Amino acid sequence: MKKQLESRRFVIAMIFLAVGVIYVARLFYVQVLDDHYKLDADNNVLRRIVKYPARGLVYDRNGKLLVFNEAAYDLMVTPKRIQEPFDTLAFCRLIGIDKADFIEKIDKAKKYSRYKASIFEKEISAKGYAKIQEQLFNYPGFFVQTRTLRSYPQQTAAHVLGYVGEVNAKKVADDPYYKSGDQLGISGIEKSYENALRGKRGVERVLVDVFNREKGKFMEGAYDSSAISGSKLQLTLDNELQQYGELLMQNKKGSIVAIEPKTGEILALISAPTYDPNLLVGRARSSNYKTLTQDTLNPLFNRAIMAKYPPGSTFKSINALIGMQEGVLSPNTYYSCNQGYYFAGRKMGCHVHRSPVNLVYSIETSCNAYYCNVFRSIIEKYPTAAEGYLAWRDYVTKFGLGQKTGIDIPNELEGFVPGTDYYDRYYGEGRWKALTILSLAIGQGELGFTPLQMANMTATIANRGYSISPHLVKSISDEPLVLIDSTLERRETGINQEHFKEVVEAMAKVVKQGTGTLAKLDSIEVCGKTGTVQNPQGDDHSTFIAFAPKNDPKIALSVYVENGVWGSRWAAPIAGLMVEKYLNDTIAENRKWIEKRMLEGVLIANSAEEEE
Amino acid sequence: MMLFGWLNIYAAVYNEEFQSIFDTSQRYGKQLLWIGTATLLGAVILFIDERFFATFGYLIYGIIILLLITVILVGSETKGATSWFAIGGFKIQPSEFSKFATNLALAKYLSTINIRLDHLKTKLAAAAIIGLPAVLILLQNDTGSALVYGAFIFVLYREGLSGNFLLIGLFAAVLFVITLLLQDVTLTLPFELTLSGASLLIMVIFILLTSIYFASRQKKKIVIWLGMILIASVGLIKSVDYVFSNVLEPHQSKRINVLLGLESDPQGAGYNVNQSLIAIGSGGFSGKGYLEGTQTKYDFVPEQSTDFIFCTIGEEWGFIGSFLIVGLFMTFLLRILFLCSRQRSAFARIYGYGVAAIFFFHFAINIGMTIGLAPVIGIPLPFFSYGGSSLWGFTILLFVFIKMDADRLEVL
């Protein structure tokens, strides 16, 4: 019996040993074989703190600051740290919200996390922050986090600059650079130059304890990177010209695009009505955005690149050039006009002027009959109308019309020059001819070009045959865009330079003594062409293209004033004032009356009535 | 070993703001104080005659029982357990000393001449000696410490308790687990009959026992035994079912469920074990280095200087360190068993087994829970965990045995 009990100590020893062996095996598995605990451990203690870089500043071509960053303050809350008693009413008064708001925001924060901080109130202004800061120590659990907001000191060029907003879920899913809550450019320059403007985020890895308290840098900051500020952008815009153009276009709908012909640099890009870009910043953005979208005048719509209008009579210059290049027209070609062009029992009307008409006079007086003849001779030079039309169309597209200019802001419209398939569908294949599509001769009909395309076309005439891709950015971090952007190119029209001589001459006469005399300047020879765009919805649109000076053009522009009826009435004087402002910097005394009339002109009331 | 333990507590609560090692307001400072006094205590014990313990065994037991009763009445509360006397800045936990006292009393009782454990009366008396402090500690809401008294089954086994009790204990534990596993299982039978998991288990056992009955030749002899097993099983299953759904607090049953893998809840009850595993697992083979443990230093592991002290070792010293600790404990336990077997007096031998059993239980549960192999029961790792009472308790427990061993030749 005793011996038997003696041996029981081995049983006990075995049990002890068995447990020991099992534990060692388990420890070996957990510590050596299984890796996932190590990852979990890093997730536990390492926090990546993203350092946001300052977004790049934006200047105009003369170094005027257009966009900078302003400090804004987010009120953060860590629900778990809020201490009772909490004076909700006083707190709400401080922040400027009501109690229902407060409860909703706190619930949202709690839903996100009780332990982690989240935004309670976004983007408080510096002024609001000063008030809150004094009192905030009374409310543990709340603190303020600074960040920056875009600010637009010139309050101008909203459509060019665009705006910045919070990244959406789709973008976060598509682009690993962005995390939820990040800011990015949503339209305009802010969007197209996002990569340059956003800079480079820095990362700081810190060790934290279980309460999220920072305990120091990970590996003494060996893996940290500092934030690199966004690149500085210099625009091609001339801020003064831009602001002046916006002023001229106030209370009107339409657009002005001005280009420096030799470089393709856009000097002004105006879409009216416009809005103050500061409206789309900070906590008021969403409500302001809503107001702007509900405005029947559609101020968010960038007419300069997104609206298409028929070119009207301004297009006659182009048909003249094509005719000469095709050899069916010379400066001495005469056509008679008896208040219109008669064909197949129909009539394309014209106004009263002397007849017969030569090339220069045809542009000066804007004779419709002359261009019906010119257009017909171009098309009928070829065996079939389709072939003739395609040849003509080829020239038109070489002027950059009916295709994207490639301007460096998003959402540019392509415009429209019908293909032969369009007419085949409409009239049947082989069942249309020059006379069927005669409205193209005078720039009406199906044609649809953006004001930007028209300005680019004007720059091409000013350059006597070529254009440079129009663009809005002059340099990135002081490096000229022409050296960086390979898409900037010189585009040839294929029309001989000598053919431009007569057309330019004629356009100079338009301003000197024709329909565009309100654009005439004493000191500078301005070339231009008026146009009237038929508008089935209401009063016709007034349009004018111009460049100056005649022999060394520094500015080429197109002006559209919706419902302005005659090109000579609104578009021409506005174009003249723009040229004068840009080249002379001041408006001559004898032209002040024109400026006053333009500034005071109100054309949006008309359309508002029509829309009712 | 004590020094190693202290260094680890220092690591666990190491904080750059408190550079002074001897700052008694910090835990490692306090622990240093405890270690000092414990060493002194050990030395004093070595000068006390071994016969003192044999003689005053029951008296010491009686005093401790009184203390346990007093603490329930006037003790201070920590985490729901009223098991402390607060004296100044330090707290004394009588339950840590009652293990020693119980062991002493049990050894004295069982070593009495003509005591045989196969007598029912002896069994009951031994159970009473063990059970009384256990129940008192249970009343203090300190379940973990009460469970330690289960360790004495090893002592009883060594001293002649039938091996069947170990088996029955094992069988009961298995049944317990299976019952819990089946607690949410409901079997749908034809004729719209449903069968709960517990009933199913009872049926299985019944069929099993019946088949044993038919397979057996000595049917008359075995039928009583089988019947008893059946009744006991049914009783256990039913009571587990009942206790689990009606008696235990939700957080207690949740802890057990998480341990059995029935519930996964990393932020809740499983949080401790999960964080503990992360800390130990992240140590890798060779560890992060002394004082470099991020998980333990930044408080991701709860109770890391007391019950989860092993995490600090695992994280900072890696597998090498934890292997060393397990090895150290194994050597230590086997050494005690060896010392027991060379004791000439039954009193010293039984006492020695008690020491081994208590240390084993603490070791098995404490390390087991940090690596997810044992339920989360808050009991300290001997000599490692922070806590003066436990250190003193273990010191006394151990040094008394060392003294007995040193004096063994005199007892003739």
Ligand SMILES: [Zn+2]
């Ligand atoms: Zn005419």
